[in-house]
Amino acid sequence: MRSYAITIYAFLYAPICLIVLFAFNAGRHAADFTCCSSKWFDKAFSNPFMIEALTNSLIIAGTTAVLATVMGTMAALGLQQVKGALRVAFDALTYIAIIIPGIVIGIATLVALVTFFGFVNPLLDTVWPEWLGTAPRLNMGYASVIAAHTLFTMALVIVVVRTRLQGMDRSLIEASTDLYATPWRTFRQITLPQILPAVMSGFLLSFTFSFDDFIIAFFVAGANTTLPIYVFASIRRGVTPEINAIASVVLGISLVLIVAAQRLRRR
Amino acid sequence: MNRVGGNGAHRLTAMLLLPTTLWFLLLLVTPLIVVFVFSFGERGVAGGYTPAFTLAQYANLPARLKAFTNTLTLAPLGTLCCLLIAYPFAYFLAVKANSKIKPLLLTLVIIPFWTSFLIRTYAWIFILGGRGIPVLLGAAGIDDVRLINTPFAVLVGIVYGYLPLMIFPIYVSLEKLDKRLLEASSDLGANRLKTFLQVTLPLSMPGIVTGSLLVFILLMGEFLIPALLGGGKVFFVGNALVDLFLQSRNWPFGSAIAVTLVVIMLIAIAVYLSVFARDKSQRQVSMI
Numbered sequence: 001m002r003s004y005a006i007t008i009y010a011f012l013y014a015p016i017c018l019i020v021l022f023a024f025n026a027g028r029h030a031a032d033f034t035c036c037s038s039k040w041f042d043k044a045f046s047n048p049f050m051i052e053a054l055t056n057s058l059i060i061a062g063t064t065a066v067l068a069t070v071m072g073t074m075a076a077l078g079l080q081q082v083k084g085a086l087r088v089a090f091d092a093l094t095y096i097a098i099i100i101p102g103i104v105i106g107i108a109t110l111v112a113l114v115t116f117f118g119f120v121n122p123l124l125d126t127v128w129p130e131w132l133g134t135a136p137r138l139n140m141g142y143a144s145v146i147a148a149h150t151l152f153t154m155a156l157v158i159v160v161v162r163t164r165l166q167g168m169d170r171s172l173i174e175a176s177t178d179l180y181a182t183p184w185r186t187f188r189q190i191t192l193p194q195i196l197p198a199v200m201s202g203f204l205l206s207f208t209f210s211f212d213d214f215i216i217a218f219f220v221a222g223a224n225t226t227l228p229i230y231v232f233a234s235i236r237r238g239v240t241p242e243i244n245a246i247a248s249v250v251l252g253i254s255l256v257l258i259v260a261a262q263r264l265r266r267r
Numbered sequence: 268m269n270r271v272g273g274n275g276a277h278r279l280t281a282m283l284l285l286p287t288t289l290w291f292l293l294l295l296v297t298p299l300i301v302v303f304v305f306s307f308g309e310r311g312v313a314g315g316y317t318p319a320f321t322l323a324q325y326a327n328l329p330a331r332l333k334a335f336t337n338t339l340t341l342a343p344l345g346t347l348c349c350l351l352i353a354y355p356f357a358y359f360l361a362v363k364a365n366s367k368i369k370p371l372l373l374t375l376v377i378i379p380f381w382t383s384f385l386i387r388t389y390a391w392i393f394i395l396g397g398r399g400i401p402v403l404l405g406a407a408g409i410d411d412v413r414l415i416n417t418p419f420a421v422l423v424g425i426v427y428g429y430l431p432l433m434i435f436p437i438y439v440s441l442e443k444l445d446k447r448l449l450e451a452s453s454d455l456g457a458n459r460l461k462t463f464l465q466v467t468l469p470l471s472m473p474g475i476v477t478g479s480l481l482v483f484i485l486l487m488g489e490f491l492i493p494a495l496l497g498g499g500k501v502f503f504v505g506n507a508l509v510d511l512f513l514q515s516r517n518w519p520f521g522s523a524i525a526v527t528l529v530v531i532m533l534i535a536i537a538v539y540l541s542v543f544a545r546d547k548s549q550r551q552v553s554m555i
Contacts, residue, residue, distance in 0.1 A: 005359045005372075008352070008430075012379045015390035015427070021303045023391070071286040078283025081276065090284070099481070099536070101488025103505050107512055107525050108298030114315075115301055152286055183279060212383040212388055214377045215490055215505075219512065228317070228385050235495065237395065247386040254382040261381075262374050 016251060017177050023244035050246060053230035057211055060142060060226060064149040065207035072149070072157025072206075076165060077191070079097035079158070097155035106219030111147040111219065113140065142223025148216045153206035160205070160265075164198035165191075197264040204261035208254050279301075299529075303442040314516030324523035331524060337493075337530035341418065341503070342486035345425035346433075346434030346479050350425060353433040353478065359468075360434070363443035374439070380431035388424050388495050395420050395496070424492040429485065433478040440474025441467070484532050504528050 044050055058192035079090065117138045128135035132153065140167075158215060176186040192199075215226035234243050326333075348471050364372055379387065393399055395414040414420055444467065451457040452462040490505030497503075504524060511521030 001355070001359050001363055004355055008356045009375060012376070012425070012430070015387065015394060016379070016382070018393065019386065019390050058292075069421040071290065074283040075287035077459075078280045081280045082284070090288075090291075093295065097291070097295055099484060101485055101505075101532075102297075103488040103490055103508060104525060104529060105295075107508060108302050109294060110306060110512060111316075111518065111522065112294075112298035112301045139291055147290075147294055151290055154290060156286070208381055210479070212381075212385070214385045218509070231389070233384060233489075235392065238331065239392060243389070244393075247383075248387060250383050255378065258372070258378055262377065266370065 011020070019090045019244050019253065022241060023248040025241055025244075040241040041249075042243050043264045044245040045247070047242070050227075050230060053225045053227045056142070056224055056251075058228040060145050060149065060206045060217075061211040063142075063146050063155055064210040066156050066202050067146065068206040069203040072154040072202060073161050073195070075154070076158050076161035077187070079162060080165060084132060094158050095153045097151055102152075102213065102215040103209045104221075105148055105151060106216040109144065109216070110140075110219045111189060115142055140220055141224050144220040144222065145217050145224070145226070146210075148220050149206075149210040149213060153209050154217075155227070156205055157199075157202035160202040161195055164195045168194050173242070175204035187223040201264040204257045204264070208257045208261070211257075212250070272487075282540050289524050294445050302364075302525055306526045307498060308519040308522075310519050311399050312518050314518070316518045324520045325527075326495075327520060328523065328527060331504070331507045332467045334502055334504045335527075337501060338489075338503045338505075340487075341421060341425070342483055345422055345429070345486055346483045348422060349429050349433040349482050350479055352473065353430055353437055354475075355435045357437035357441055357474070359439050361444070362446075376431050376438075380435075384428060385491060388428060388491050390426050391427065392495055395423070396526055414536065415496060418497075418501050420496040421493055421501045423497040425486060428492060429482045432485070433482050436477035436481070437471060437474040438472045444470050480535055484535055487535075489530060528530070 022033070022038055024036040024038070024208065025040065026220065027145040054250055059145050075090075079087065090259050102105070121135075123133040126139070170237070172194075176190050181189070212225075213233060217226045217229055225233075231243060231246055231250070233247075234240070283551050305316050306324055307320050307322070309317045309323070338345070360369070360372055360376075392415065395401075397415070400414055401412050428469075448466050451464055452466045453459075457465065483498060488505050489503050490509055490522045491501045493506055494509075497506075508521055508524060508528075511517050511524065
């Protein structure tokens with residue numbers, strides 16, 4: 001039984017380790033492995049396309065995480081007062097947003113936004129005053145990726161924060177209210193400190209999800225490239241040690257975030 | 268907040284829920300309705316969509332039959348493989364593992380699930396591809412083995428990608444299991460197999476159902492694993508969707524395929540909820 005468990009752990013981790021190992025390969029191919037060189041990392045970080053993709057990914061993940069955390073926490077707090085049919089509907093939407101495959105979110109967002117833009121852009125052209133120059137055109141880009149990522153991640157934050165709220169001691173909140181604290185003050189001094197670990201872990205999970213997502217961004221990123229899209233396109237052109245170096249960076253970032261999120265959840 | 272009184276509290280609750288509700292309506296419900304409407308339309312001259320009401324797109328579904336049959340064989344098969352491999356492992360974690368290092372062991376399962384799916388799948392191109400395992404086999408005298416771009420490679424990718432998602436719910440259900448039941452069963456003379464079949468397995472059913480449906484639903488929409496490890500030979504519905512929406516831009520047909528896919532998934536969820544209703548306490552199972 002124990003050796004079986006060890007085998008599973010080896011199965012889960014060996015491929016990841018292999019990638020990191022070969023990112024340090026000084027040789028040209030996997031077959032001639034010579035330890036150790038950071039040349040593929042240097043090459044990756046002097047590649048302007050990779051830097052641009054990385055920057056885009058960080059901007060998108062950061063904005064998504066902030067939006068999802070604020071909106072998700074607000075909803076989790078609000079839901080405490082909601083019961084009945086409305087609650088059932090809200091819970092159903094939350095679970096659907098979490099469980100629905102990314103490809104469906106990607107397609108639906110693409111189709112809906114393109115239809116919406118197709119309707120709004122001509123309208124903008126007609127109403128835009130001439131002295132302001134050409135009318136701006138709405139298009140796929142940062143905003144569409146962030147909007148789609150926020151859908152899934154805010155649902156995640158709702159679940160994480162709500163679980164924490166359920167385990168919270170209600171008597172403190174009641175005491176605070178009895179002492180005539182305003183709702184905002186009760187929130188800031190009683191509720192927030194207690195749910196903060198869950199809120200922060202929701203933030204980190206949202207960041208990680210958005211940073212790692214390929215399929216949703218693939219549909220709605222328009223002309224922008226995120227890091228996973230760049231890696232996917234590079235893999236299509238052929239496997240190189242440089243991809244291993246980029247992959248190692250991505251793995252490192254996710255690892256730090258997820259371990260931090262886990263620790264916060266345990267508090 | 269009860270003191271604030273009826274109207275004020277209601278307004279606060281509404282304000283707290285407003286952004287999320289807007290997001291759900293504008294970016295989940297409306298887009299799904301638009302896709303549904305598109306599936307009855309016709310393709311525009313330059314791609315995209317022309318309004319119409321026709322069932323032609325649905326009648327055309329057999330044109331992508333191979334994608335559906337591939338998905339509907341490999342998704343259940345992959346789910347089953349995940350289940351068979353995950354169960355003994357989850358059992359070990361829940362029942363046998365040292366409780367001091369259990370949190371660490373659990374974290375080690377969760378980490379891979381949250382690290383880039385793309386890169387974890389890419390790792391297998393590296394391992395199964397021309398310079399990986401086939402080279403080792405060649406050195407051992409076994410030549411001309413093709414692993415990458417086969418159903419086998421896709422299956423390996425599936426198990427690798429979704430194993431943690433299967434382990435976790437099963438672990439949760441086994442963890443809750445009252446160990447005294449196992450003792451009672453053996454005291455009453457049941458052997459280990461009988462105890463497993465009559466006590467452990469039925470009690471862990473909610474975890475098995477949750478894990479299997481989560482994995483199955485996500486596999487139905489899978490794109491990356493067949494794209495990277497199936498190399499155009501083993502393709503899923505997800506690959507057909509990417510082709511129809513991003514390359515050939517036949518949106519109505521793509522929408523019809525997407526709607527069909529969602530209907531299959533809804534049926535799966537309906538089954539899930541009907542089995543699930545027996546044990547409400549399992550609802551909080553999550554991978555987070």
